[in-house]
Amino acid sequence: MKTRTRLDHQTRQHQIVEAARELIATGGVDSLTIRGLASRVGVTEAAIYRHVASKEEVILLLLQEVQESLFQAISRATRSDRHALERLEHMLQLHVSYVELRQGISFVVIAQAAQFEEPRVRSAGRRLVEKYLSLVSEIITQGIERGEIDKTVSPDAAAMIFFGMIQSAVTRWLFDPSTHPLSENAVAMWVLFRTSLEFSDEDADRHLKEEGTD
Amino acid sequence: MKTRTRLDHQTRQHQIVEAARELIATGGVDSLTIRGLASRVGVTEAAIYRHVASKEEVILLLLQEVQESLFQAISRATRSDRHALERLEHMLQLHVSYVELRQGISFVVIAQAAQFEEPRVRSAGRRLVEKYLSLVSEIITQGIERGEIDKTVSPDAAAMIFFGMIQSAVTRWLFDPSTHPLSENAVAMWVLFRTSLEFSDEDADRHLKEEGTD
DNA sequence: ATTGTATGTTAGTAATCGCTCACATACATC
DNA sequence: GATGTATGTGAGCGATTACTAACATACAAT
Incomplete structure (x- = not known):
């Protein structure tokens, strides 16, 4: 056959x-x-x-596989219709689990692609990063539209901080996994970062009242 | 001689x-x-x-040189006795300038050291990261003590987010420097992140009054 | 003047790299 | 049974790697 x-x-x-x-x-x-x-x-x-065909193709296939599996892993968090902040928190957890499962392969592969000169490898890595940032950015934009996130927040900047949180956690974790557990560090950063996405107290109160009248 | x-x-x-x-x-x-x-x-x-002696020593010397030059570059921001948030912002600017001047060498070298098996290279990279995080963490701790930063902020988590902001900005910049200018992205992230370090409005008011009475 | 040290060269090592070629084998199709 | 295709092997290619040995030279100290 x-x-x-x-x-x-x-x-x-x-x-x-x-x-x-x-x-x-x-x-x-x-x-x-x-x-x-x-x-x-x-x-x-x-x-x-x-x-x-070549070692380069192996790298390209690996980049493709990383992209597919990563977005597969975090997809459960994105397609929910829950509160934007909950979606982001869930996404962070899923991403952390993915990194642990795959031993930080995504970080390593992206860092390597960034210093390649071969244009196809470079753009494959670039697309992976940009796609991830767009996904986060979109969730934040939706959150703003729904009144779940402060409208003064720049979605792109917030997405980059989100991405950076994972990079930071993975870097430490790669050096010393035992003393720098991924999920604990990620949660600690998230608790802090989410305060910059939330409404300030008065706005939050106003929003709660609005929600109640709807 | x-x-x-x-x-x-x-x-x-x-x-x-x-x-x-x-x-x-x-x-x-x-x-x-x-x-x-x-x-x-x-x-x-x-x-x-x-x-x-060997290629490995070149890498170790390079790591050492990166550490020295980086901390030299950002030292101006750390040893001032200004407001903690100003110091962090200044430090971010200096770090960004350093990365641009040295073409992202620190990011690349750290990412490479993290996947080395040779223990000396690994620990040299680890020490570089930890030293940087300690520095940021210390500024934040001081800021909390001085009442310049919200006391509920975890200094370690904040330092990791700070470090992650740079990693995130550099990653994008390495892939496409023209469309992702380092300092612009860094500033955009900082504007957002600093809101999670600042006091909420009432606390800020209270703090201002306290400062006035001192 | 001689000696010792620092610093350079030429020429080479063994190992590893990505990759190719000629050839074998299994197997589905005709 | 003949044929074609997919998939494998063994042997080896040229290039590059980190690194070394034997030797030369400049120069300071004695």
């Missing part, structure tokens, strides 16, 4: 990308080599090239 | 570290090679090893 062989090809390719992820997670980007991939998949180096 | 030759040695070593910085700045960490260093300094590869 052609379909089966085609599927096998995709499976092998997925195995390779998975192996790439594991290699980077355990030994950093420098340990991503064709030899290492072959050894992990259980074939020879030449066989790797049956499913992948 | 022994002193002169010793000085020359240090000068050469400094040239090498400078060359390492430039290599990474233009081509990413992968373009940091002994060949590249030799070519940039204007000597042969073997001569590099007269002033440096």
Whole structure:
């Protein structure tokens, strides 16, 4: 069956990308080599090239996989119709869980893509970051429209702070996971940051009353 | 003169570290090679090893140099006795200028050190991050003591958000410097973040009155 | 003048890198 | 059974890596 062989090809390719992820997670980007991939998949180096054109393609596929899996992981938080602040908090939790599960691969891959000269790798990394920022920014914009977030908040700036919170937490966590638990640090930052999104007290009172009359 | 030759040695070593910085700045960490260093300094590869024991030492020296120059750059903001929020804002500006001047080398080097397995490189990177966070945290703690910052703020969490703001801005800037100017994004984030450090309105009023009576 | 040290060179090492080629094998289709 | 395609192997390519040994030279101290 052609379909089966085609599927096998995709499976092998997925195995390779998975192996790439594991290699980077355990030994950093420098340990991503064709030899290492072959050894992990259980074939020879030449066989790797049956499913992948070059090492660059492996990196591009990995970036794509990271993007898909990350947005898959946080999608539960975004598509709810709850309060914007709850959605953001949920999103942060899901993102933190994702980072722990995947051992910070997203951070490492993005940092690496940023210093690549190859334009396709660069723009793949750029698109990943921009897409993430747009998602957060959109939630905040919606929150403002619904009167759940202070309207003086710049959605773009808030999204960048949100993204930066994760970068900051992951950086520390990568250096010393035991003393810098991801979720605890993330929660502590969120508790602080959300105060800059909320209404000041008088506005909040006014908003509560408005809600009550609706 | 022994002193002169010793000085020359240090000068050469400094040239090498400078060359390492430039290599990474233009081509990413992968373009940091002994060949590249030799070519940039204007000597042969073997001569590099007269002033440096290994490539690892180059990285360690670079980390050290980044730490020294960064703290040198932001020191003007820290040792002033102005309002804590002003000091933080000034520090952010100085840090941003530093990143622009050094082409984001600190971000790249830290991200790279985080995925090294070599313990000395790892801990050098870790110490750099922790020292920076302590500095910010201390300013905030002082600000709380002086009644300039809301006492419910967690200094550690605030420091991490501060650090994350820079990481976030630099990440975007590395991908596309023209469309994501560092200082503009940093200022936009700061305007938002500082609201979570400030007193709520009533407290601020109360504090102002207290200040007046002092 | 001699000696020692710092600093450079040329030439090379073994290891690893990404990648390719000629060839084998399994298997679906005809 | 013949054919074509997908997928594998072994061997090896040229390039690059970090690093070293043997040797040269400049120069300060004695």
